Amino acid sequence: MKKKHRILGQMQWLTSCISTTLVLLLLGLVVLFGFSAHKMSESVRENLTITLLLDDDVDTEQADTLSMRLDMKPYVRSTTIISKEQALKEESDRMGTDPTEFLGGENPYTASIEMNVAADYACTDSLLWIAKELKAMWQVTDVVYQRDLVDNLNDTLQKATLVLAILALLLMVISVVLINNTVRLSVYARRFTIHTMRLVGASWGFIRWPFIKRSLGIGLTAAVLADALLIGGVYWALQKDAYITTIVDTNIIVIMAASVLVAGLLLTFVCTWLSVGHFLRMKENEMYN
Numbered sequence: 001m002k003k004k005h006r007i008l009g010q011m012q013w014l015t016s017c018i019s020t021t022l023v024l025l026l027l028g029l030v031v032l033f034g035f036s037a038h039k040m041s042e043s044v045r046e047n048l049t050i051t052l053l054l055d056d057d058v059d060t061e062q063a064d065t066l067s068m069r070l071d072m073k074p075y076v077r078s079t080t081i082i083s084k085e086q087a088l089k090e091e092s093d094r095m096g097t098d099p100t101e102f103l104g105g106e107n108p109y110t111a112s113i114e115m116n117v118a119a120d121y122a123c124t125d126s127l128l129w130i131a132k133e134l135k136a137m138w139q140v141t142d143v144v145y146q147r148d149l150v151d152n153l154n155d156t157l158q159k160a161t162l163v164l165a166i167l168a169l170l171l172m173v174i175s176v177v178l179i180n181n182t183v184r185l186s187v188y189a190r191r192f193t194i195h196t197m198r199l200v201g202a203s204w205g206f207i208r209w210p211f212i213k214r215s216l217g218i219g220l221t222a223a224v225l226a227d228a229l230l231i232g233g234v235y236w237a238l239q240k241d242a243y244i245t246t247i248v249d250t251n252i253i254v255i256m257a258a259s260v261l262v263a264g265l266l267l268t269f270v271c272t273w274l275s276v277g278h279f280l281r282m283k284e285n286e287m288y289n
Contacts, residue, residue, distance in 0.1 A: 016186050020264065021221075021222040024175075024226035025226045026175055031260070036248050041157050042119040046116055051145065052142075055140070060083070080113065110141070122154075131145070176267060180271045182271075183215055183272050208273065219264040219268030222268075223264030224261075230260065231257065
């Protein structure tokens with residue numbers, strides 16, 4: 001009989017551990033996708049380019065000085081100087097012909113600076129005052145960027161963020177409900193043990209502790225398994241596509257792993273505390289329902 005109870009207890013522990021692991025996997029994926037989406041959004045914004053067309057009188061030294069001044073601005077992520085000669089070469093390669101052949105050898109292009117803005121400033125309102133400030137510089141004749149592209153980009157990113165936030169909230173609720181049900185079923189199977197301990201005068205804290213200790217063990221084991229599967233999955237994905245490294249970095253992986261570990265311990269602790277408390281308050285005749 002004792003052996004049978006021990007086997008049943010081990011099966012129950014294994015079932016709870018597997019169920020909790022699956023839920024934590026779901027939770028870890030939510031965290032991973034959430035932070036990865038934010039990183040991808042920043043990457044897209046920072047790839048937005050503003051082109052500063054320079055005056056013909058601006059020489060190489062002055063262009064370098066202007067570029068260094070721009071690099072010190074809080075809204076600038078990076079700058080690249082495009083000389084007249086480089087612009088001509090790039091355009092000739094694109095067109096497949098040399099424009100100077102039709103213009104008596106004169107280079108029709110001007111030097112320019114391509115500027116990538118910081119992600120926080122890649123919005124219409126910020127770009128308007130940034131363009132105004134840049135145009136006020138004597139070296140700059142015009143500032144060019146795709147305003148429609150910026151509007152569409154921000155609109156798309158806002159919608160994507162909203163969808164991800166709603167999805168994350170729903171998955172979080174589902175995760176909590178599933179873990180709560182798993183713990184509740186585990187405690188329910190031992191409700192008569194709780195009642196017996198209560199009858200002999202054991203304190204609520206004394207009765208709760210074995211259940212909490214067992215649940216924390218399940219939560220820790222499930223979190224370690226979930227983290228191992230998630231990190232293994234990320235590593236496999238990185239081997240298949242190197243581009244993922246630009247979206248999923250070490251910080252995101254650490255945050256994901258820590259979130260799963262904390263969630264595994266915290267959720268099992270809270271759910272066990274509440275479930276045992278529920279059965280402690282239950283009357284004897286209610287235990288048979």
